[in-house]
Amino acid sequence: MEPQLKLFTDSAADLPHHLKVEYAVGVVPLTVVFGDNEYKDGVTITSEEFYQKLTSETVFPATNQVNPHDFAEAFRPYLDAGSEILYIGLSHRLSGTLQSAVMAKEMLQTDRIHVFDTHSASLGEALYLVRAAEMARSGLSTTEILKNLEQHKESAFGFVMLEDLQHIVRGGRLSKTQGLIGSILQIKPIIQITREGTVEVSDKVRTTKKALQSMIDKALEQQSDYSNDTLAVAHTNAGDLFYEFVDMVKEQLRPKRLIEGLVGPTIGTHAGPGAIGLFY
Missing domain, CATH: 3.30.1180.10 (Hypothetical Protein Tm841; Chain: A;domain 3)
Structure with a gap:
């Protein structure tokens, strides 16, 4: 029997809350910085609060990638439970977050973590999550899911x-x-x-x-x-x-x-x- 597949993404996917719940997706947050203040995307600042700050603050925000330790901490409980992990992430050309996930896999020394680069962002990234979740529900193996996601890159936009x-x-x-x-x-x-x-x-x-x-x-x-x-x-x-x-x-x-x-x-x-x- 194959291990249960746990899907992960990062906050750059903008995955709507109802889909996070429906597909039981783990979301690892990036950090948004306003001056001296740091916020975890979707954890310590909501989208609505962010846009309010964007119009009221005198400083422009910046973002920080997820660090490998945060990925490892998010992944570890599911590995301990025997699950397989598929992290579907923000394009490596737009952030170092994906590389942090790769480093977390190396830190945890396991072949049960799979890291997929969507070459996309926002809901373009989220659509890969939806595809993967639906394929997993249909009984496809992780290898088959990854192959399908890779093929989708040819037509994605x-x-x-x-x-x-x-x-x-x-x-x-x-x-x-x-x-x-x-x-x-x-x-x-x-x-x-x-x-x-x-x-x-x-x-x-x-x-x-x-x-x-x-x-x-x-x-x-x-x-x-x-x-x-x-x-x-x-x-x-x-x-x-x-x-x-x-x-x-x-x-x-x-x-x-x-x-x-x-x-x-x-x-x-x-x-x-x-x-x-x-x-x-």
């Missing part, structure tokens, strides 16, 4: 409309040159999470409506039919505009399942307020 590029440039996830272009042209930048797990400017559109439509058009360029697929949409406190986009996605892409979520402090630090994303 993530597009995000940002209010501006200042936050993502300040966080070092986009070059200053690309950020300068966006500010000069006064455009709505759309960034893409590439298949390699990096971030680049995909499009520059002059109105919000056109930017939202552009993301849907890009999804349709990837494939024409999503009726059997799960998509995800996320936002950084974008208000009613987000729900307008949700309606656009349902009407034009018609996915079998649509996961909606509020981006948490980790990704929100780099995206800034008012961003809206579409993920597969």
Whole structure:
């Protein structure tokens, strides 16, 4: 009999609470720093509290990766209980968190920990969790699950409309040159999470409506039919505009399942307020 599989991710996945509960996912938090104050994403600061601070604080936030010790402490009880662990994590090109998970595995000296790099972030990362959980429920082995997740990278995508590029440039996830272009042209930048797990400017559109439509058009360029697929949409406190986009996605892409979520402090630090994303 194979050991029970325990799924883990990090707070950068922005996994909605009901899915954490449904799939019994362990979430290891990254740290958000406002000046001299540190907060554990989703533990000592909520998404709502974060966005309030983002608008009221005079200092810009920063993020710190999960350290290997925190991963080891999270994993150890499940290893002691005989479980196998699959950690599905934030792109290694965006954070050192994934490498910390690898180091934790080495510290614990076990082959029952599997570390998967999604090459994605936010709900793009979370979608891999959902796929893995559903496959585990169907009885697939960990080897089969990992093979399927790796194959999904070939068709996965993530597009995000940002209010501006200042936050993502300040966080070092986009070059200053690309950020300068966006500010000069006064455009709505759309960034893409590439298949390699990096971030680049995909499009520059002059109105919000056109930017939202552009993301849907890009999804349709990837494939024409999503009726059997799960998509995800996320936002950084974008208000009613987000729900307008949700309606656009349902009407034009018609996915079998649509996961909606509020981006948490980790990704929100780099995206800034008012961003809206579409993920597969």
